[in-house]
Amino acid sequence: MPRLTIARIATDTVLGAGIYEQQVIARAPEALAAAGWTVEEAVIRSLRSPLAGTHRIPMGKVATAPASVRRLIGRALYPTDAIVHRMSLELPPSPHADVLTLHDVVSWKFPDESAPVPAAQDEIRRAAGVICVSAFSAGEAVDLLGIDEPHVVHNGVDARFYDATPLDAAGLAALGIDGPFVLTTGGASERKNLAGLAEAWPTVRRARPGLTLVLTGPPHPRRTALFHGLPNVVLAGMVDAAIVPHLMAAAEAVVVPSLYEGFGFPALEGMAVGTPVVSSNTSSLPEVVGDGGILVAPDGPSLAQGIIDATSGDPQVTITAARGRRRASDFTWERCLQGHAAVWAKVAARSSR
Numbered sequence: 001m002p003r004l005t006i007a008r009i010a011t012d013t014v015l016g017a018g019i020y021e022q023q024v025i026a027r028a029p030e031a032l033a034a035a036g037w038t039v040e041e042a043v044i045r046s047l048r049s050p051l052a053g054t055h056r057i058p059m060g061k062v063a064t065a066p067a068s069v070r071r072l073i074g075r076a077l078y079p080t081d082a083i084v085h086r087m088s089l090e091l092p093p094s095p096h097a098d099v100l101t102l103h104d105v106v107s108w109k110f111p112d113e114s115a116p117v118p119a120a121q122d123e124i125r126r127a128a129g130v131i132c133v134s135a136f137s138a139g140e141a142v143d144l145l146g147i148d149e150p151h152v153v154h155n156g157v158d159a160r161f162y163d164a165t166p167l168d169a170a171g172l173a174a175l176g177i178d179g180p181f182v183l184t185t186g187g188a189s190e191r192k193n194l195a196g197l198a199e200a201w202p203t204v205r206r207a208r209p210g211l212t213l214v215l216t217g218p219p220h221p222r223r224t225a226l227f228h229g230l231p232n233v234v235l236a237g238m239v240d241a242a243i244v245p246h247l248m249a250a251a252e253a254v255v256v257p258s259l260y261e262g263f264g265f266p267a268l269e270g271m272a273v274g275t276p277v278v279s280s281n282t283s284s285l286p287e288v289v290g291d292g293g294i295l296v297a298p299d300g301p302s303l304a305q306g307i308i309d310a311t312s313g314d315p316q317v318t319i320t321a322a323r324g325r326r327r328a329s330d331f332t333w334e335r336c337l338q339g340h341a342a343v344w345a346k347v348a349a350r351s352s353r
Helices: 016-033 059-064 067-077 120-126 135-145 169-174 194-207 221-227 244-250 265-273 285-289 300-310 315-328 333-351
Strands: 003-009 038-045 083-086 098-102 129-132 181-185 212-216 233-237 253-256 277-280 294-296
Touching: 003 016, 016 038, 016 333, 059 067, 067 120, 083 333, 098 120, 098 333, 120 135, 129 135, 129 333, 169 244, 181 194, 181 244, 181 265, 194 212, 194 221, 194 300, 212 221, 212 244, 221 233, 244 265, 253 265, 253 300, 265 277, 265 285, 265 315, 277 285, 277 300, 285 294, 294 300
Parallel strands: 003 038, 003 083, 083 098, 098 129, 181 212, 181 253, 212 233, 253 277, 277 294
Antiparallel strands: none
16 A cells, blocks of 8 residues: 655744645645555654654754765654655655655755755755646756756645635724735745835835735844835734735735745735736746736836736726636646645656566
């Protein structure tokens, strides 16, 4: 009977990669049930982590250990008869049938991101299967890391975004929002291009004086510094995941100003809700957004014009948002899991020879 172990790092913060992990882990048993697979989860935590898990390892030392040491730890950590799908490059590889997900190559390209795991490039090349979440990321992996034939499997979007009603006035007030607003969600690393958005905002304010810019995401000094003193800006911090679809549905537009994304969950989620999306025309974002949003260059003037256009009331914006909602329906977690199941089956067939 085929056996799959999905290994992840214990965390209490769920952003883009965390959403993916939750969905794949929850749906894998059903996706593999017809083929008779057994599925188990390995939740790896550091020695001092207070979070629940199944194994403890010295995470920092393992992440920086030589490849040979990491293979030994993987041999002790994972079942010998299982396909092991690692959700993080920090985790040691399985010496038997190692599958991993590569969301992007930002660690190798952006100095303010987490440094790459020293052994990761060699481990990626040795893996029995590599899943990339976009064709763009797959191309980056081939060009930068020398991977042969990564599998492109797009992420999905949760069905609750399609059913989301706008957050009511009381809910908005609790976040400090009063009146019409545009929304940006996510992190504050340099590639998120909040600097471009901050440059754009005064121009938007002159054209749309009643509009507020709302930014959600973990508190970060870069975000705070960039938007300090700018009028009609709300830094809402981390917002409960259950509220996010309703917040997006209440927004006049969802803005994704990034310079670089491996996929782009906020753009897809905004499209699913039916809110106009203004997105940079860079990296994976055109692949996700297609004709379902307003694609602009990631500079201040272009972002400003995109937001002004999205909030103009032009009927064409409504038509574009409707296209975005239809396009988002192609990105389902069921389809995503079918793609994963095909990779797992292919690896299992090879490893049994």
